[in-house]
Amino acid sequence: MAWIQHDYDKVPGTYVFNGRRSVMGYPLNRMCMSFNHAENREAFRRDEEAYCEQYGLTPEQREAVRHRDVLRLVQLGGNIYYLAKFAGIFGLNVQDVGAQQRGMRVEDFKAMLEKSGDAPHG
Amino acid sequence: MAKIIGGVTTSHIPAIGAAIAKGVQQTPYWKPFFDGYAPVRAWLDEVKPDVAVVIYNDHGLSFFLDQIPTFAVGAAEEYPNEDSGWGLEVLPPVHGDIELSWHLIESLVAAEFDITICQQMKVDHGFMVPMMTMWPEATTWPVRAVPIAVNTVQHPVPSAARCYKLGKALGRAIESYPEDLKVVVFGTGGMSHQLQGERAGFINKTFDTMFMQSLVDDPEALTRLSNADLVEQAGSEGIELIMWLAMRGAMTHPVSVVHRHYHIPVSNTAAGVLVLQN
Numbered sequence: 497m498a499w500i501q502h503d504y505d506k507v508p509g510t511y512v513f514n515g516r517r518s519v520m521g522y523p524l525n526r527m528c529m530s531f532n533h534a535e536n537r538e539a540f541r542r543d544e545e546a547y548c549e550q551y552g553l554t555p556e557q558r559e560a561v562r563h564r565d566v567l568r569l570v571q572l573g574g575n576i577y578y579l580a581k582f583a584g585i586f587g588l589n590v591q592d593v594g595a596q597q598r599g600m601r602v603e604d605f606k607a608m609l610e611k612s613g614d615a616p617h618g
Numbered sequence: 619m620a621k622i623i624g625g626v627t628t629s630h631i632p633a634i635g636a637a638i639a640k641g642v643q644q645t646p647y648w649k650p651f652f653d654g655y656a657p658v659r660a661w662l663d664e665v666k667p668d669v670a671v672v673i674y675n676d677h678g679l680s681f682f683l684d685q686i687p688t689f690a691v692g693a694a695e696e697y698p699n700e701d702s703g704w705g706l707e708v709l710p711p712v713h714g715d716i717e718l719s720w721h722l723i724e725s726l727v728a729a730e731f732d733i734t735i736c737q738q739m740k741v742d743h744g745f746m747v748p749m750m751t752m753w754p755e756a757t758t759w760p761v762r763a764v765p766i767a768v769n770t771v772q773h774p775v776p777s778a779a780r781c782y783k784l785g786k787a788l789g790r791a792i793e794s795y796p797e798d799l800k801v802v803v804f805g806t807g808g809m810s811h812q813l814q815g816e817r818a819g820f821i822n823k824t825f826d827t828m829f830m831q832s833l834v835d836d837p838e839a840l841t842r843l844s845n846a847d848l849v850e851q852a853g854s855e856g857i858e859l860i861m862w863l864a865m866r867g868a869m870t871h872p873v874s875v876v877h878r879h880y881h882i883p884v885s886n887t888a889a890g891v892l893v894l895q896n
Contacts, residue, residue, distance in 0.1 A: 502773075502846065503844065503846035504845065504846040504849045504850065507817070507846075507849055507850045507854075508816070508817060509815040509816030509817030509818075510812065510814070510815045510817050510849065510854050511814055511815050511854075512773055512849055512854060513771065513772060513773055513854075514773040514774070515773070518683055518772060522683065525682075525683055526682070526683075528678075528703075529678055529682050529683075531703040532678070532679065532700070532701055532702050532703045533701070534701065537703070567815070567816070570814050570815060575678075575683070575771065575772075576813045576814040576854075576855070577677040577678050577771060577813075578678050580677075580703075580704060580813075581678065581702065581703030581704065584703050584704055584705050585703075589633070589885070590632075590633075590813050590885055590886050591885060591886060593813070593818070594813060594818035594819045594886050595818075595819075597814065597815060597816060597818045598816055598817075598818050598819055599816070605819055608819055609819055609821065609882070609883040609886060610882075610883060612819075612821040612823065612882055612883065612888075613821075613823065613881075613882030613883065
């Protein structure tokens with residue numbers, strides 16, 4: 497068995513959501529899909545550990561959920577559109593999540609986005 | 619016969635929907651973006667389409683990763699919007715046009731596009747944000763719709779070249795429908811953005827500018843971009859631009875540009891809008 501390499505693997509800081517990542521992240525993404533329903537978001541809030549257990553997350557994924565560590569969750573197979581549902585539970589939007597993954601303060605991240613309108617490259 | 623009266627490309631960023639719901643379109647952050655849509659709305663008011671064929675991607679509302687169609691065509695009486703956990707207001711459903719849907723499905727399959735047929739289909743912000751951006755004051759949607767969902771989430775996603783070909787088949791399908799209908803085609807998503815990884819926040823103005831211009835003048839050139847090229851130059855989520863090529867394929871060559879607008883940033887994204895006529 498082998499996962500084949502792709503041309504996009506060389507793009508730095510980028511985790512293209514391919515088959516390998518989707519297999520790894522399936523339980524995590526399935527849990528995030530359940531957050532489409534308000535009652536499931538509430539159930540997660542009430543008992544996170546039990547909720548993660550119910551969906552069969554790996555110990556590493558559970559640890560990253562505990563720390564709200566979106567970059568780690570992406571590395572562990574989370575898809576960013578599904579993780580946005582998870583982040584939403586804590587009132588975090590894609591800019592908060594972007595800043596966190598980039599290791600920047602949100603204000604600095606927003607300023608960087610504004611500036612990419614001036615510069616030829618972002 | 620049905621006629622394509624125009625094509626519109628537009629970003630479908632959820633924050634746009636939230637801004638409309640909050641009524642903050644005139645604030646300094648949002649005004650430059652929403653000003654770019656006034657001419658689009660004026661054009662729509664003038665041409666008055668009957669139907670919008672909306673090419674968009676689902677972000678985990680109608681489809682989960684258990685079953686991901688590469689191309690899916692809606693064939694429902696109506697398309698409901700629901701909570702997808704992104705904190706957006708749930709909007710009224712959009713009415714479909716079943717006979718047109720089935721005609722498009724038959725034409726596309728005859729043209730060797732093995733699409734998925736959806737008699738039930740929920741539509742998320744990828745579809746709804748363009749609708750509310752085009753018709754922000756509508757109490758009922760002024761058009762019927764046919765949603766066409768393209769997989770831009772689970773790689774391998776279809777190539778730019780494949781989406782352009784889909785658009786060509788779609789254009790022929792629409793214009794062979796016997797009813798006198800005015801049809802507008804929306805290609806949604808993009809422009810450059812990346813939501814994930816240490817490269818989150820990547821925006822590429824040079825690439826977007828080139829892409830918008832080539833989409834008008836030389837779309838075939840854009841079909842030579844590989845998905846790896848698009849990820850590198852438009853960002854991992856900027857791959858949604860393949861749906862702009864699907865819209866462009868449905869139009870003639872050449873086209874005239876009614877309106878174009880580009881603005882950085884909306885949330886994490888470069889926002890572009892383009893109105894084309896045959």
